[in-house]
Amino acid sequence: MSLPPESTVSSFDAPPIPEALLSPLLDTAADSLSSFDAELPAVLRPLAGFDRRGLSHGPARQQLQRAIEIDPAFRDFVSDSFIGREAVARVIDAWDLDAAAEIIDDAMARSDLALLASALYAVRPNGWEFGLGMIVARAGQVRSDEERADDTKAHQTEVAALAEARRRAEGARVSAENKIKSLEDELKEERRARRERELVADRSAAEAAKKIKAAEATEAAAALAIKKAESLTEREADRARNAELALRDLRRVTGAAATPPTAGLSSENAHVLAEAANTARRLATRLEGLTTATQVELRATAALAAEESGDVVNRRSQPVCPPGLTSDSAAALDAMLRTRGVCLVVDGYNISMNAWFDASIADQRARLLVALERLHQRLRCDVVVVFDGSDAAATIPPKRSGVRVLFSTGGEKADPVIVREVGKMGVNIPIIVASSDRWVAEHSEDLGAIAVPAASLVEVIRH
Numbered sequence: 001m002s003l004p005p006e007s008t009v010s011s012f013d014a015p016p017i018p019e020a021l022l023s024p025l026l027d028t029a030a031d032s033l034s035s036f037d038a039e040l041p042a043v044l045r046p047l048a049g050f051d052r053r054g055l056s057h058g059p060a061r062q063q064l065q066r067a068i069e070i071d072p073a074f075r076d077f078v079s080d081s082f083i084g085r086e087a088v089a090r091v092i093d094a095w096d097l098d099a100a101a102e103i104i105d106d107a108m109a110r111s112d113l114a115l116l117a118s119a120l121y122a123v124r125p126n127g128w129e130f131g132l133g134m135i136v137a138r139a140g141q142v143r144s145d146e147e148r149a150d151d152t153k154a155h156q157t158e159v160a161a162l163a164e165a166r167r168r169a170e171g172a173r174v175s176a177e178n179k180i181k182s183l184e185d186e187l188k189e190e191r192r193a194r195r196e197r198e199l200v201a202d203r204s205a206a207e208a209a210k211k212i213k214a215a216e217a218t219e220a221a222a223a224l225a226i227k228k229a230e231s232l233t234e235r236e237a238d239r240a241r242n243a244e245l246a247l248r249d250l251r252r253v254t255g256a257a258a259t260p261p262t263a264g265l266s267s268e269n270a271h272v273l274a275e276a277a278n279t280a281r282r283l284a285t286r287l288e289g290l291t292t293a294t295q296v297e298l299r300a301t302a303a304l305a306a307e308e309s310g311d312v313v314n315r316r317s318q319p320v321c322p323p324g325l326t327s328d329s330a331a332a333l334d335a336m337l338r339t340r341g342v343c344l345v346v347d348g349y350n351i352s353m354n355a356w357f358d359a360s361i362a363d364q365r366a367r368l369l370v371a372l373e374r375l376h377q378r379l380r381c382d383v384v385v386v387f388d389g390s391d392a393a394a395t396i397p398p399k400r401s402g403v404r405v406l407f408s409t410g411g412e413k414a415d416p417v418i419v420r421e422v423g424k425m426g427v428n429i430p431i432i433v434a435s436s437d438r439w440v441a442e443h444s445e446d447l448g449a450i451a452v453p454a455a456s457l458v459e460v461i462r463h
Helices: 019-035 042-047 059-070 072-083 086-094 097-109 113-123 128-254 267-308 330-336 348-355 361-379 414-424 438-446 454-461
Strands: 343-347 382-387 403-407 431-434 450-452
Touching: 019 059, 019 072, 019 113, 019 128, 042 059, 059 072, 072 086, 072 113, 086 113, 097 113, 097 128, 113 128, 330 431, 330 454, 343 348, 343 361, 343 414, 343 454, 348 361, 348 382, 348 454, 361 382, 361 403, 361 454, 382 414, 414 431, 414 438, 431 438, 431 454, 438 450
Parallel strands: 343 382, 343 431, 382 403, 431 450
Antiparallel strands: none
């Protein structure tokens, strides 16, 4: 007798059954497919040549289930192979419609629900449709219970995570408060030490002023001594000239041979003249040495006073901040960046995360470089931007006109690199450091730079 087309074969009103509940029967179908002598159903022909592994998952399982549902010959062949298993025989022998609920509960407790469903589907004993319906319902209930349990577990995990986050936040708060207290204590100590240094500097300045006054008095006394010596020398020189003129007149009268210029002078006058000349030379020499020593002492005293008073000899040049503006405002920053020769040092990710926090790291870096290049073109200021090397992209960013890009290396953060860059620049270069990092700002200011917050630079580059 010929069979009707596959599309019209009845499935015996079997309820829809999930694939997982028929897995034992489908395993038997996969194992016995190669020994099926009749013509394969059309739905199984694409599976011809599949090995056991290829038939154990994916669409192949669905095609096996579909063939069992619509092809009676294949279903009978698979059912005969499946019913021959001892475990299936025990399940069928124990089946009783009146005790279906208890049998299904026992199978669930033994994790044999799939075996029971496959046996009822293959053998079709009395009440098999009812039994399959109950099995499908129980399996759905189990899935729902498992999903609820998973949701509960996830909720508990989330609550635990929130509790742990709160605990860590509390610990961070306590740590921050302790650090603030420590910094306040350090600040008080630094202020006390600064007051002491100022007192020492004031005393040193007073001593230097006394030394300068004494040196000025010594210099005045030396000038007076020089003046007296010059006067005495001039008088003695006049006397020598008069004596020489008298001697020349005497020679003309007597026709005598030339005699020494001092021959007409008394021994007393000659001695006085020689002593005056020697005195003038000694005074001149002494004055020259005194003047030189005084100048050296004045320079040394002034340097010592400057050093002890805390004045910086090579103080860094500063950008011009317009009157009435504070240096941390956007308007002041825009004006200061117009200072001739100014250099802007940028804490890269500190600025980009302030400006484009919702973008990726690579996108933030690219946007910041474009904005800094435009800033250079608009204000002609030099720009150095430093990024953390651990977050650097695999490719080197393109060169930007007027913008020098640096990445920290060796696991080092960008913060110390920024401070080192400030320290490398000459004191004649005005420097502005843009960062909201307190450590970077304080150490940059110690090197003579002006620190501005990230928000000010973001406002300027968006102008």
